Amino acid sequence: MTIKTLTASVALAALMTGSALAQDEPIRIGVLTPISGTYAGIGQQVSWGLDMAAEEINAAGGIMGRQIELIYEDSEANPSVAVQKAEKLMTSEDVDFLTGTVNSGATLAVGQVAERAGKLIATTVSFSDAITGDKCSPNVFRVNARAGQQSAALAAWMKQEKSGAKVFYLGPDYEMGRSTVAAFKSNAEAVGAESTGEVYAPLDAKDYSQYFGRIRASNPEVLYTSVAGNDTVRLLTQMQDFGIRDGLTILGASGTVTSQNIKAIGAAAEGFITGVGYSTLIDTPENKTFVEAFNERNGADPDLYGADSYGLLFAYKKAVETAGGTGTDEVRAALEGLEWDTPQGTKTIRAGDHQAIQPMYVVQIKDGAFTIANRIDGEAAIGPDTCERF
Numbered sequence: 001m002t003i004k005t006l007t008a009s010v011a012l013a014a015l016m017t018g019s020a021l022a023q024d025e026p027i028r029i030g031v032l033t034p035i036s037g038t039y040a041g042i043g044q045q046v047s048w049g050l051d052m053a054a055e056e057i058n059a060a061g062g063i064m065g066r067q068i069e070l071i072y073e074d075s076e077a078n079p080s081v082a083v084q085k086a087e088k089l090m091t092s093e094d095v096d097f098l099t100g101t102v103n104s105g106a107t108l109a110v111g112q113v114a115e116r117a118g119k120l121i122a123t124t125v126s127f128s129d130a131i132t133g134d135k136c137s138p139n140v141f142r143v144n145a146r147a148g149q150q151s152a153a154l155a156a157w158m159k160q161e162k163s164g165a166k167v168f169y170l171g172p173d174y175e176m177g178r179s180t181v182a183a184f185k186s187n188a189e190a191v192g193a194e195s196t197g198e199v200y201a202p203l204d205a206k207d208y209s210q211y212f213g214r215i216r217a218s219n220p221e222v223l224y225t226s227v228a229g230n231d232t233v234r235l236l237t238q239m240q241d242f243g244i245r246d247g248l249t250i251l252g253a254s255g256t257v258t259s260q261n262i263k264a265i266g267a268a269a270e271g272f273i274t275g276v277g278y279s280t281l282i283d284t285p286e287n288k289t290f291v292e293a294f295n296e297r298n299g300a301d302p303d304l305y306g307a308d309s310y311g312l313l314f315a316y317k318k319a320v321e322t323a324g325g326t327g328t329d330e331v332r333a334a335l336e337g338l339e340w341d342t343p344q345g346t347k348t349i350r351a352g353d354h355q356a357i358q359p360m361y362v363v364q365i366k367d368g369a370f371t372i373a374n375r376i377d378g379e380a381a382i383g384p385d386t387c388e389r390f
Contacts, residue, residue: 026069027062027326029054029316030089032082032110033100035074038204038230041260042102042125042305047072048298049124049309050099063317064325071095075106077203082106083113090117096326097121099312102305104128104176111140118328120335122316124308127226127253128179129386132355136387139328141335141354143315143347144308145277145381147176147183147226150254152381153275153360155187157374158222162249163191168220169198170211170235172227180226180253188224196220201227201235208235212244226253233261236268249273257365258303273364273373278304278344281372282361290343302343311342315349348378353387 031050034043054068062068071093073085082101089095090113098114098121101107107126114121115137122141123131129147131140158165167188171177177200185195196218199211215223227235236257239245245268254276257269280291280301290310294302302310316331318340323330336351348357360381362374 026067028095030095030098031100034077039077045306049306053313077103079105079109086110086113111137114139132353138390143356147180149381150275151184151187157362159191165221167222170225173200240268278307352385
């Protein structure tokens with residue numbers, strides 16, 4: 001064998017070894033979610049859902065023979081912190097994909113980081129319509145229901161049960177809060193509701209009583225709120241303590257009252273109504289199996305955040321397998337129009353705006369437990385595609 005032939009053989013062997021090593025390397029997914037702060041309970045469900053899905057996928061051979069590796073960072077539900085951590089995950093950690101963002105402002109900010117880095121992200125939590133609307137990004141997907149879908153479900157209930165009611169709005173003072181209030185206000189007024197006022201409280205507010213005078217003065221029949229996590233505990237219990245809760249129907253965004261905070265809210269949660277994309281009460285064999293396995297693994301029932309986070313990894317798996325790899329352009333194309341199975345049934349990612357289409361449910365708390373009051377078809381709840389950026 002000549003030196004030239006030997007050199008070529010060594011080079012070919014090195015190339016084949018490098019290719020084999022690449023195939024053996026894990027698929028690295030960044031999880032940027034609140035581990036501390038007022039939304040830590042939401043972040044807990046996100047991590048439970050993702051960890052459970054990753055374990056199942058890895059046990060079945062991974063994605064194209066590669067294991068999933070989840071790399072966590074604490075976003076603190078703070079957009080500026082989220083940007084710093086996202087840059088670290090996308091550059092230093094070189095993740096293939098990123099998820100876990102909760103705060104809508106953080107999702108929008110991290111979407112810009114993803115565009116610059118040439119990476120893809122998907123939220124399983126954030127509600128702001130802008131994420132897949134006027135601030136949409138080609139590198140951002142959403143597999144959970146946006147504010148407009150939730151509001152469509154609640155408005156259908158209002159039309160039937162509270163036609164013409166006076167409504168007051170109380171939201172958290174950031175992107176998600178203002179977006180959810182605007183979405184529900186538009187839907188409620190379209191079915192005859194009368195809006196009587198609105199206020200916005202800072203995240204992690206300790207005293208909501210400062211807003212009670214305005215609520216009383218507006219004399220509403222319905223209060224709509226989109227506070228979440230520990231903020232909901234303080235709002236509803238303080239409303240009950242001050243007598244504001246009496247005789248008032250309270251509607252809220254998905255995630256305002258969940259399995260994570262309902263016990264802490266106690267009797268003040270009674271009668272609360274929300275529009276959601278997931279409930280443990282969905283009566284299918286697939287959901288019953290999921291709920292049982294989730295509870296056995298985590299010692300708690302899944303809420304919408306846990307279920308949507310669990311479902312996301314199966315969407316990503318299908319997209320990577322369709323694309324034949326983890327390349328951004330190829331996976332983006334595979335995700336657009338993707339149909340996949342989740343605990344709540346089949347979902348479709350709308351190609352135009354990257355928003356998941358799914359059935360919506362009206363859920364009400366009766367005797368301290370969640371009950372399903374109504375179901376809205378996914379196509380009826382999704383609303384128009386308003387993304388014009390791509």
